[in-house]
Amino acid sequence: MTTVTRHEIRRAGPRFGAEVFGVDLTRPVDDATAQELRQAFEDHKVLVFRNQHLTPDQHVAAVSIFADPFDHPTAVKDAANPLVYPYNVKQTGKASTWHIGGLWRSPVFAIESLTYEEVPELGGHTLWADLQTAYDDLSEPFKVLLESVNAVYDGDPENYAQGSKRTAVGETVEHPVVLAHPDTGRKGLFISSSALRLTGVTPAESKALLDHLLRHASSPDYTIRFGWNPGDFVLWDNRATWHYAVDDYGNGARVYRKVIGVERQGTAAAS
Template structure:
């Protein structure tokens, strides 16, 4: 890994395009505004940040996400008894997320951030992949980029179908998102597509099928990916508007237990100063 010093924290780049591990920051303690600002800049620069061995409590997990975005009260997620903005997952009961996907596509705008604190992980395997959707967009031809500007993808818009244990009943509710997203914080364009897309608009059904298949394969190319393995206590957060992710299912019936906190863009203005 290439190492870049940023006082008082250090950013260890995970790859040439995106992703980083952060050291020198204890998220279980109050974070001063200068450090918080440096973390927010690192997040914009690297899109996926990993903090090893933090062992955050539910309250600390919410506070950590609050440095970057507004914690979101999910309407259908199972809540942790210790905090209503924390959502516990045990894949032996909730199932695995072994597809390339973006979180919160039932919502417009989607989640700005998703984050996990790992509690139990398999002895081997159970890694997570992320792909840089902005880099994937950059490598498309200019005529293809022009075409995609007028195309949207259709998703299930019923939040109930995204709840743990949902039978995903059809309700007719849909949400559309453009397949090219201009990031609201950086102005950088990127693909915005997920394997749960049912069809594309702005093109014929036959054209949409071909385009969707190509976009999904292109965005998941190893050329745009990074991979992280986990230990109990690790904390990760990622830009849900610039990346998509895939939880590798290579650990059989092994245990994988984690807590999730979601962040959305504040409704009014920039984030206020956080814990000092």
């Protein structure tokens, strides 16, 4: 049975991010609500749904509202659904760097999403930064320079698997430092702390540019922060934001499930 919902979307910050109230993602939503949620995602880039307690199948169905769930070639898979990837930071390690998901792939993931199962009593929040607004605030001459260079990343998906011991970089992949969003056309920075170098400039220039961009894009001026409770569900635009899991909780528990989404077949950025 399709559930018709009356929901509310509350902005969580002045630039981006929102919480959605009144939508039960444990049941199918009607077409009108699904379209409104897609528009809200385009507008706000990060959406949080509290107290959902999604099963693996429900998590996949929720992501399917926005994109096609992706079968990751190297991720550890949940026994209940192979499109769900379980994480326990005590085994997989923490991701306490500013990063974008799926940089080994071109195009990268359209969205990433998490369902939280266990969280520390205090801390363990997640930060996102709005890479499009960070780009807007750059000078015009600097934007021209950045549009002429790419960033180089490790192209081996094995090196991005949970708990993997990274091998030496072999195959690489390049991504533009300035990305025109395939859905909206809006330009934004597209940079991650794992960038190896920039193309078309000297090594010294590459280091200086990367250091500046990473510092600029992670400024508090562009960030939003969410804390978590078990059952919370969050998804974010992986092409317009980057994220950082704050490591301030010591040996506390942080257990969650991830589902990744890619552009639907037939769209401008289909994979």
